[in-house]
Amino acid sequence: MTLIHEPEAGPALEGGPADGIGVPPAPPERPRSRRVIVVAAIAGALLAGGLAWMLEGGGAAGPKTIGITARYSRFEPDRVTVKPNSTVRFVIHNADPIDHEFIIGPAETHDIHERGEPHFHTGAVPGEVTVPAGATVETTWTFGPSGDVAYGCHLAGHWTYGMHGKALVR
């Protein structure tokens, strides 16, 4: 006897590899849209970083600078706002024909200077400078976490006349 059912190659191939032929490849839309999202996220991060840099007043440029002008024995402006714990570079220009000084600090500092000497400040003490007539000088001051800090000129009669201002820590 011989085998009755010899496997036939024909029908066995049906539904085999031929099924995959003619199926179109997956469309490339998904990968492309993901790339667009990534690019947008990077652009957004750069924009946010640049904005923060601008709001802080300049990254590597150092502390924030506030310009103050002494004119007619008054300070302009006489109100500035600073961030808590920030270091500020004050650039003071004296537009008057007489000398002034710029002293910033706590009440005790102003009491001492209002009472008397010295009335010449080289800038060796942060926050205390003499501003000769027509000159521009600078000094830096580091603020605490809170508490407004006064600045003023203690040359005879100047504070009383109104030559003082206040840095608001906000």
Ligand SMILES: [Cu+2]
């Ligand atoms: Cu003065």
